[in-house]
Amino acid sequence: MSDTGVTVKKNVDFSEWYVEVVLKAELADYAPVKGCMIIRPDAYAVWEKIQEVVNKKIKVTGHRNAYFPMFIPEAFLKREAEHFEGFTPEVAWITQGGDTSLEEKLAVRPTSETIMYSMYAKWIRSWRDLPLKINQWCNIVRWETKATKLFLRTREFLWQEGHTAHQTAEECETEVMWAINMYKDVIENMLAIPVLIGTKSESEKFAGALYTTAVESIMPDGKALQMGTSHNLGQHFAKVFDVKYIGEDKMDHYVWQSSWGITTRLIGAMIMVHGDDKGLIMPPKVAPTQIVIVPIPFKGQDAEAIAAKTCEIADILKTNGLSVILDDRQEYTPGWKFNQWELKGVPIRIEVGPRDLKNGQVVMVRRDTGQKIFVKEADISDTVEKLFQDIQDNMFAKAKTMLQEKITAVMSYDEFKQVVEGKGGFIKTSWCGSPDCEAKIKAETGATIRVIPFEKEEPKICCVYCGKSGKDVVYFARSY
């Protein structure tokens, strides 16, 4: 197993464990271009399941998918000053097409606000054209200079970006909140990862936004990970790209805009949160393979009967719409197969041996708990359905316990620093609202405000840094 199995323990060297799991479970690989990665089929299948669910949710609410060019003229990025400043340091530039140098270099999209809104300005004429709610699934490039990390930070990644335009500030606000709550739902219910939800501080907001909302979760090493964002762009971009409409009042108005996105980094979070020393643990709702069936070989007549039985079970489960692999390879032992499918995180393993055959039963083994259950043949479909729900629930509950354990309420800056250096995680404390305190805390500890929760609490202490009156209860953390 040293060649194929995970050799590093999750709680000994988390970072190395993560890389081993990703590579050995064949979710991703390093690309020949520095900072880039390949998303291999088992991980891409997770992305496809996320796409399927998100597409359903966005289409039923009247959003439509489209595709905008990847190339953005430099001048476009420059129009919104904050936006340009925020993104320019990490833009990859096209300067040459064939043998010819380009007159104006082109940015590879780090995000698509500018290119999209230049078109919105053309397409939107009157209030009848609003709301305009467009989404696109595409690749994004940010030329990271920090160390890259598979799924979490790579120079190219995949995402979805929704971009909407509305008549009123209220409608826009509703959209912003709809999107961030939709993300919370998808991440918690599909990926079984609980999140904190709230607003970003001014210094952490999207470059060019009025304000940014976010869902954040905590990884087992105590670092926070931003899981999705939804920005209220106000009229900032509308004013620089001249996105106006003629209202029912026959007057010109600027539109109100939102943008929101989630990326393939969600796959990284799923690996980190749920995996164990044996490898991946895939939530049943996104598992590329939901069930693996392993015949336990035995000489003589039984071998054929077991083969036939496992085949029959596989067919029934496939007919139920499940993704099933019957691993009847002759060249590997059952033990080798168990290890391999545990590494790949398949939620349920079904074993059928001679004794099971005789007793009209199968053995089911849960990947999340390792629990073995004997199941009568007639009950297989029902039991699988019930187990999937149990596993999904149990994985979420376990992750929720971890999240709660990793939230520490601190009453003083000394305690703050102790927690940052020690157990890490989210630090729940009071903040006066001053960017100055926030900047100093960041400089001194590396921790930033991850969210100012939507659900307001009365601050228990004064600002943890300056001692002035506490404005908000916020969550700080070091982050990916």
Add this chain to the structure above:
Amino acid sequence: MSDTGVTVKKNVDFSEWYVEVVLKAELADYAPVKGCMIIRPDAYAVWEKIQEVVNKKIKVTGHRNAYFPMFIPEAFLKREAEHFEGFTPEVAWITQGGDTSLEEKLAVRPTSETIMYSMYAKWIRSWRDLPLKINQWCNIVRWETKATKLFLRTREFLWQEGHTAHQTAEECETEVMWAINMYKDVIENMLAIPVLIGTKSESEKFAGALYTTAVESIMPDGKALQMGTSHNLGQHFAKVFDVKYIGEDKMDHYVWQSSWGITTRLIGAMIMVHGDDKGLIMPPKVAPTQIVIVPIPFKGQDAEAIAAKTCEIADILKTNGLSVILDDRQEYTPGWKFNQWELKGVPIRIEVGPRDLKNGQVVMVRRDTGQKIFVKEADISDTVEKLFQDIQDNMFAKAKTMLQEKITAVMSYDEFKQVVEGKGGFIKTSWCGSPDCEAKIKAETGATIRVIPFEKEEPKICCVYCGKSGKDVVYFARSY
């Protein structure tokens, strides 16, 4: 109507008609970057339907989706000499990341053979890893210097590229043929466009392939359009990227490889082939809106009853899984709406007026023929289902008639030149197999060999150019 409707007749100025239809039906728009386009929601929805069907067909046959980086080191492209020569003139290059010049410039993928096979070399170890069948949906960049055309030739487009590796030449050949036949099926059955299917000549094959198969169709202006290709790469790339496996015989072998793709240009073909002077005609199987319901307003009590009835019908059809728009906007007249939905090519329009309400019926109008049918309320679902099949079949039959009319068998080079300059279309004739004759014909007429059909025919004449013995019956045409 001059502002919103199509002002150019299809048979008067085909090229201008095409641009007007694409822009006015809001399928696409020109991007602010030269040669690039925006795929708007109604066109992207067609692409999504193609994706859905192709994904089903490739997954059920054991292919899996993945994602490879868009950036390819220059050195990779250079490894296969023919490939490099074929693609380099139209590569867009990244030379700068943030403020830093890159040490080695990076190609934006013009196709992904090189990046993918560098990984295949690492992933494939033994015969157990084969066949490896991976597909990706992504954007592609080719820095065209010729005039670009919406959907048909743009500097960035979307496609799907399948890349497989096999143990034997036979298995690879089977894959190549499976893919090209799958494309024929999708294009004929979903887009209702009949195709010719066959092999490309040496000079027209994919750069680096052993041979290329293709499906080709004809546009109403007599120019051919390549609709999809499937390449047998033989062991060319395997040898330069060292993609080897240890066989059951314990020996090293190079793999045999195929690659195949279709692009968003299919949407352009669909527009060209089916559209008319009123605008688009969408095949029901890919139409983003399959049915539009227009209440015919009338004062008094009827208005409310008609509103309720149209709403009821819309709900029933939606429940049947159809994509339906109930156009109950007050600010437009029925006539205006008819024009708009005809422009957008919606296959069936349902009208409900006071008399229909009294008679318990609706009026259905086919977009393809303009035919009006009175349908009893109870028969709506069945009639719609039947009409969809009729429309799909009729569109295909009409396109097939056009294809047949645009195939001219020629017996001499004089006749050849006459047809090229005159009616255009496919010229069916004999060719000796010499690249020299082919090159001269191209230079003199602009026509190239589009396919050497799989179904062989006995040549009726000697080579149309040199008069030596005819080897193959082939189809020439000028093309997009």
